[in-house]
Amino acid sequence: MVDVAKVAGVSKSTVSLVLRGSDGVKAETVTKVNQAIEQLGYVYNRDAASLRNRESNLIAIVANDLANPYLAQVIMALEAELERRGFMPVVVNINESVARQTTMIASLREHNVAGYFMTPAPETEAAWLKGLATQEHPVICLMRDVAGSDVPYVMPDNVKGVYLATQYLISLGHKRIAFVGGVETISDYRERKQGFIQAMEEAQLSVRAGDIVPSSTKREGGKVALHRVLDSDNSITAVMCFTDVVAYGVYSALMERGLTPGKEIAVVGFDDLEDSRLMSPALTTVRVNAEDIGRVACERLQQWRENNSVPESALVGVELVVRSSCCSVGERAG
Structure with a gap:
């Protein structure tokens, strides 16, 4: 799978999504992956892949405060969009606590989640957030920005x-x-x-x-x-x-x-x-519009996984x- 990713110019996780038949991958990306598979003669062993990456389709939604009714609307929009793209959302509540945020993220990393959506707690350190985000485990901040972290955000204007x-x-x-x-x-x-x-x-x-x-x-x-x-x-x-x-x-x-x-x-x-x-x-x-926040956030996460580069942040329109x-x-x- 690593060789297929290199030839196609995408991440290993994107190849996995294509092989699993996710409809959240762009058509041109699917074509590139399939061409690489044909060129290399790669054969996908679903049973072995299941054993290796049983939880690789998990996406964590780290909520700052689930009692916030607007955040609840955003999470519902994210869940629907993630499921459409072949991911399984997992929601955890940090209750605006940096300490709980650190503990929850450490636990999620043990479960090999494929990426994170986060509304960072107050006092979140930029260096910590920057160290969490990688191509294989991208992070998109929701509603808030942590200056100096270089982690993309999606939030209202x-x-x-x-x-x-x-x-x-x-x-x-x-x-x-x-x-x-x-x-x-x-x-x-x-x-x-x-x-x-x-x-x-x-x-x-x-x-x-x-x-x-x-x-x-x-x-x-x-x-x-x-x-x-x-x-x-x-x-x-x-x-x-x-x-x-x-x-x-x-x-x-x-x-x-x-x-x-x-x-x-x-x-x-x-x-x-x-x-x-x-x-x-x-x-x-x-x-x-909470649906706009959810849709744009999922697009940014997918872009990071597919293009091997950190996507730009996005401001969603207001009225x-x-x-x-x-x-x-x-x-x-x-």
Whole structure:
């Protein structure tokens, strides 16, 4: 099989996929592998291959937090795409813990997984991640980037998404806007914060120290962050939230203070979870298609395995979905 891979100019794992009849390999690659097989007179022994590589079709999905509803949507999309391509997905939860991430990866390596999709835990070291990724066991990061690791990522265009949402709030006349939620050590927080600041600076609107409040990405984090913002400055008229889940917590905090979301204070989320359109009022948010994340991530993994080279990272498009949670300044209830 090694000789076939060399002649075809692909990886050994790609040859294995072709021999197993996976439909996730490009037609031109299948042709090259079959030509190499014919040229070399190679005969595929399925029984021996099964004994040697019994688990070589396993792909690990290392989830940072399975309680995150948007990540659950991405994982479902990944599972469907991987199965279509002839792989068996295995999902593990690291619960945002670097220590658990290290332990889980060590166990997965013992099972000869063919590759990894990871949403790296906060504080993941670039050198560790770089050492994990190889041609035979490629790694694609989901939703987050670890700077300096040279490991490709697939994630939403976070900067653009929050930039568009903040621009929309500004167009409604809001000048005092807060950005709440998210953990400072993860890349998606920094990127979404960048989009917020960029839109505010372009509109020549000030961003005070207390206008940006990081917090847990749970609902409770949004609730705590909103209280902190309004306790320090009640001139805030709009809130840009790190995620929809954070926005749900902001709704709760506003109601605790006797304020109505979408009337006294405008609220925008990020992700467009299924429940967001059912909120009262329906949440304006940035939509990211989970199926697109899953499809593009699988394409990148396959490219690495087939082409013997690290693929480029990818940003998936975003869309602002306007619903009922954003009043204009003139419409605010008195």
